[in-house]
Amino acid sequence: MSYDRNNIFAKILRKEIPCDKIYENDHVLAFKDINPQAKIHVLVIPKGAYVNMDDFSQNAKNDEIVALTRALGEVTKIVGLSSYSEGKGYRYIGNNGPDGGQEVPHLHFHIIGGEPLGRMVSKK
Secondary structure, three states: OOOOOOOHHHHHHOOOOOOOEEEEOOOEEEEEOOOOOOOEEEEEEEOOOOOOHHHHHHHOOHHHHHHHHHHHHHHHHHOOOOHHHOOOOEEEEOOOOOOOOOOOOOOOEEEEEOOOOOOOOOOO
16 A cells, blocks of 8 residues: 555645644654544654554654654653553554554554543454
């Protein structure tokens, strides 16, 4: 799958579409999800053009990998979910590919919490 430069996250990164920014560094942007699935729902995306985790793990530079990992932890502190900020917990979700439920072809992680989330996967 090739990277689609017209996906919604690419447009947000180019500031063509606004977002409610939570955190930003040289390699990462985090913002509130416009369709939250929990009391707190934040999206964390790399600024680089990576389709999914497979693409990122194979092609990202080490500083991009470190920046994304640190940003994930920092965002949980900022929104009050981390144990460092007296939070009660949270969930990271990274969907990869069609069977994984990925809807936007730009690597992104969901951080959700602020309430009990229940089982990770419900049985069908």
